[in-house]
Amino acid sequence: MAFHTFEKTTTMKFQPFLLLLFVSSLIFAQEHSHTSSRVITFPDIPGYKTLKTDLHQHTVFSDGNVWPTIRVMEALRDNLDVISLTEHLEYQPHASDIPHPDRNRSFNLALAEAKDHDLLIVHGSEITRGAPMGHNNAVFIQDANKLLNEKAEPVFAEAKKQGGFIFWNHPAWYAQSPKGTPVLSDFQKERIKNGELHGIEVINTGDYAEESLAIALENNLTILGTSDIHGLIDWDYVEKGHDRPITLVFAKEKTESSLKEALFAGKTVAVFNSLLVGKEENLLPLLKACIVVEEALYIDKTSILKVTLKNVSSSDLIFENQMPYTFYSSSPVFTVPAESTKTLQIKTLEPLKSVNLTLKALGAYVAPKQHPTVTWEVKIK
Numbered sequence: 001m002a003f004h005t006f007e008k009t010t011t012m013k014f015q016p017f018l019l020l021l022f023v024s025s026l027i028f029a030q031e032h033s034h035t036s037s038r039v040i041t042f043p044d045i046p047g048y049k050t051l052k053t054d055l056h057q058h059t060v061f062s063d064g065n066v067w068p069t070i071r072v073m074e075a076l077r078d079n080l081d082v083i084s085l086t087e088h089l090e091y092q093p094h095a096s097d098i099p100h101p102d103r104n105r106s107f108n109l110a111l112a113e114a115k116d117h118d119l120l121i122v123h124g125s126e127i128t129r130g131a132p133m134g135h136n137n138a139v140f141i142q143d144a145n146k147l148l149n150e151k152a153e154p155v156f157a158e159a160k161k162q163g164g165f166i167f168w169n170h171p172a173w174y175a176q177s178p179k180g181t182p183v184l185s186d187f188q189k190e191r192i193k194n195g196e197l198h199g200i201e202v203i204n205t206g207d208y209a210e211e212s213l214a215i216a217l218e219n220n221l222t223i224l225g226t227s228d229i230h231g232l233i234d235w236d237y238v239e240k241g242h243d244r245p246i247t248l249v250f251a252k253e254k255t256e257s258s259l260k261e262a263l264f265a266g267k268t269v270a271v272f273n274s275l276l277v278g279k280e281e282n283l284l285p286l287l288k289a290c291i292v293v294e295e296a297l298y299i300d301k302t303s304i305l306k307v308t309l310k311n312v313s314s315s316d317l318i319f320e321n322q323m324p325y326t327f328y329s330s331s332p333v334f335t336v337p338a339e340s341t342k343t344l345q346i347k348t349l350e351p352l353k354s355v356n357l358t359l360k361a362l363g364a365y366v367a368p369k370q371h372p373t374v375t376w377e378v379k380i381k
Contacts, residue, residue: 058126063093319359
């Protein structure tokens with residue numbers, strides 16, 4: 001009887017402990033889990049890996065509101081391949097609370113957090129000036145401390161010396177350009193001439209500036225899209241129904257050297273939700289890879305061809321029919337939802353063995369107001 005009493009008492013004493021252990025384990029797992037239902041996905045294209053990057057982010061080490069480790073966790077939840085924490089070199093509003101004479105500190109903290117994960121952390125900083133110089137990011141730098149200089153020209157020269165890839169941030173930002181349109185000043189022209197400016201943001205936060213795209217094309221600058229996140233990705237994007245803006249970089253492999261080579265070569269597409277912006281030679285293979293023809297067959301004994309398309313990307317893709325054939329029971333403008341399918345019924349008028357599915361991608365831009373047209377050769381059963 002005494003034994004049973006002891007056993008019962010001991011069990012009762014351990015029950016709260018076991019419950020606490022279970023709850024603690026659950027909380028720990030949730031806090032350290034990097035899985036999410038919001039993953040951003042895009043397919044590789046022939047000969048290249050498609051790297052999902054966000055090269056413009058901030059933390060409390062400049063004017064952001066989170067610790068660098070949070071940026072790493074967010075990137076893992078979003079299924080990104082590469083991030084850069086580009087803290088303002090000169091603008092340090094939290095300096096009285098977080099004094100840090102070492103401008104590399106944010107990068108080092110993020111690097112340590114990412115060491116056990118398949119995420120590249122690229123060393124970067126933001127060079128902060130008023131118009132006409134504006135804000136610029138330098139990534140692939142070696143030492144951010146050496147970029148601290150009152151004069152802008154030596155900063156760009158030092159970033160180039162360190163092997164940096166430098167791009168112009170939000171050139172249409174109304175705080176710098178009151179008309180909301182970028183102005184290519186003599187300062188930027190000189191930087192381009194000196195090999196000290198290599199890219200330009202055409203998408204920053206929720207803003208797409210087609211004038212920036214025109215500047216990119218006219219000056220052979222790499223096209224970029226970034227979140228420029230200061231708060232939480234969840235608050236600023238996900239809870240508003242958006243993915244963060246990113247740059248897809250088409251690299252030979254997932255390494256920093258290959259990424260750098262691809263950025264300097266301009267092999268990019270900027271993405272924000274269903275908006276895709278890039279040079280035609282980069283956009284066309286991406287769009288072709290995003291759509292997979294799952295089925296193509298005629299309905300019974302008719303000349304109506306049923307084609308099922310699967311979108312393997314996380315962006316809704318909007319198309320307009322450009323074929324000589326029209327659709328049965330469908331609008332010529334349609335959407336293939338992200339990671340879902342759409343079935344078209346094409347009136348070919350006579351049975352065919354194959355058909356060229358030719359569509360204009362209305363959500364994509366290869367130049368201001370210019371959409372690319374994509375063709376898939378469809379073999380018919």
